[in-house]
Amino acid sequence: MIPAIRRRYNETFTNEAYQAMLSWLGGQYNHDPKFHVCETPVFFPRAFREHVLAACRDVLEVVTAPDYAEKAAAAIPPGEFVPGQNDRPLFLQLDFGVCRSTTGEIVPQLVEVQGFPSLYYFQALLDRSFRRFFTIPEGFSARFDGSTPEQYLQTLRDVILAGHDPKNVILLEVDPKGQTTRIDFVVACAELGIAEVCISEVELEDGKLYYDHEGQRTQIKRIFNRVIFDELKARTDLQRRFNLIEAAEVEWAGHPNWFFLISKYSLPFIDSPYVPETHFLSELEHYPTNLSDYVLKPLYSFAGLGVNLHPTLEDLQAVEHPEHYILQKKVTYAPIVETPDEPAKVELRMMYLWPPDSERPVLINNLVRLSKGEMIGVRYNKGKSWVGGTLGYFES
CATH class of the missing domain: 3.40.50.11290 (Rossmann fold)
Structure with missing residues (x-):
């Protein structure tokens, strides 16, 4: 997204340096990742940083409201309520597709929220690894709290x-x-x-x-x-x-109830230009006529399981428990990261902590996944390179 930096990284990249990075990374704790670590980080310009921080504020305004947990209580499935719930989540993840607006600007669109831990420790190790083996420009950081x-x-x-x-x-x-x-x-x-x-x-x-x-x-x-x-x-x-x-x-x-309370269940409550139109399937009196513009998602699944990218009217009518599904306007990821063969699409996770002594959640790190398939995920990118888990460096 910053052409000069992307061009410099790609031109100076060598597979030898990448393999050396992976070897060093695995050697720090005597364990190699079981997933593909992407060959490149993503460099985000200041304008996009401002967009995504605004998007995060819109989301947090809803899910950190004092009455939110009560409003979302129905998100916890029967038989899965865990006693001793904290009054607020310790961990929050906000996932955005990186898209192109109608004016051509690169903007975030929310695809998921989670009141659950993410790879806080691995991302710190990955930052150290990239910085050791590749040149990260001055004034760019993966962390946001200084x-x-x-x-x-x-x-x-x-x-x-x-x-x-x-x-x-x-x-x-x-x-x-x-x-x-x-x-x-x-x-x-x-x-x-x-x-x-x-x-x-x-x-x-x-x-x-x-x-x-x-x-x-x-x-x-x-x-x-x-x-x-x-x-x-x-x-x-x-x-x-x-x-x-x-x-x-x-x-x-990280109390288990927050996995449900802050989840896909949260999306219909959020009104923001950075959040695609989302409805509980059970609350729709009439289904949209342009279903090709929507995706059907189960509330209670993870890793993309059960997502229907091309729902039909028959699919919607066949859902046994519509209260367990959302219908969301599709987010079109922009292929914006130039790689040696084809551009890759970007999904960005903004990683928050909410310490007991902090009035608001604190943004401390990020996680990025690159894809060249129809969806983000390993099974959509088999045999491809310059895809998978990485991190973003944001221009300060």
């Missing part, structure tokens, strides 16, 4: 541990060693001094949670939660003594 790398990690440590002894804090996931994003868990646990624990290894006894810490039965006092209910329910092979929904004497670094 923090140094050390301050960034300390902020995460403060909000996740919240003063607890690390042995009493765990990163909780379903089969963490099998997750595609495990490198983020590995880095997080190394930096925090905590263990990654499968939910099948947690015991609930007399309202308290325990796990095995270096051979000692140890109480869990705080959970850095990475469990998603969809996956938990799918893993019927895992014998469990704790299912999240039981009352337990534990704190949450």
Whole structure:
């Protein structure tokens, strides 16, 4: 999007430097990513930065309102309410497609919001990796709060541990060693001094949670939660003594209810030029006649599962539970990042924390995914290069 910088990066790029970067990145914590790390970051100009910050303000005005959690309570599916909900989310992710307006300007369009952690630790490692092996122009940063790398990690440590002894804090996931994003868990646990624990290894006894810490039965006092209910329910092979929904004497670094409260369920509530028209399918008295301009999305899914890019009237009429779906005006991603073969489309995640002592959520990092397929995601980009996970450097 900044032609001179893009041209310079592409002309000086070598596969040898890229492979050296991947080797160095994997060696820092003795773990290689299970996903494709893109060959390039994305350089965002100041004008786009201003657009996306304005878009974030519009979204946050809605999802951080004092009455929002009550308004969105129906988002939590029956049988999946977790006791001990915090009065606000600790983590927020705002995902935007990078599009071209009718005037030709590059602008963000919201596609998803999440009250759930993202790859906060891996993105910091990726920043260090790109800066070590490639030239990042002066005045460009992946972070927004002016923090140094050390301050960034300390902020995460403060909000996740919240003063607890690390042995009493765990990163909780379903089969963490099998997750595609495990490198983020590995880095997080190394930096925090905590263990990654499968939910099948947690015991609930007399309202308290325990796990095995270096051979000692140890109480869990705080959970850095990475469990998603969809996956938990799918893993019927895992014998469990704790299912999240039981009352337990534990704190949450990222309470599970916020995964539902701030989600696709939030989109119909947001009125902004940066948010495409979105409706709960159940609330539409008449379906749009131009359905080719819309996408049908299930509320309760992740990683793009169940999304219908080309819904028909018959598809809509066949939905058994229309209250579990939204109909959203399509977002057309602009192929704007020049690569050696064809331009790539961009999806940008703005990554927030909401520390207890902060009046408003704090924007601290970002994540970018490049695609040359119909959608963002691995299965749409098989065999392609200069796609996948990366980060954005924003002009200050």
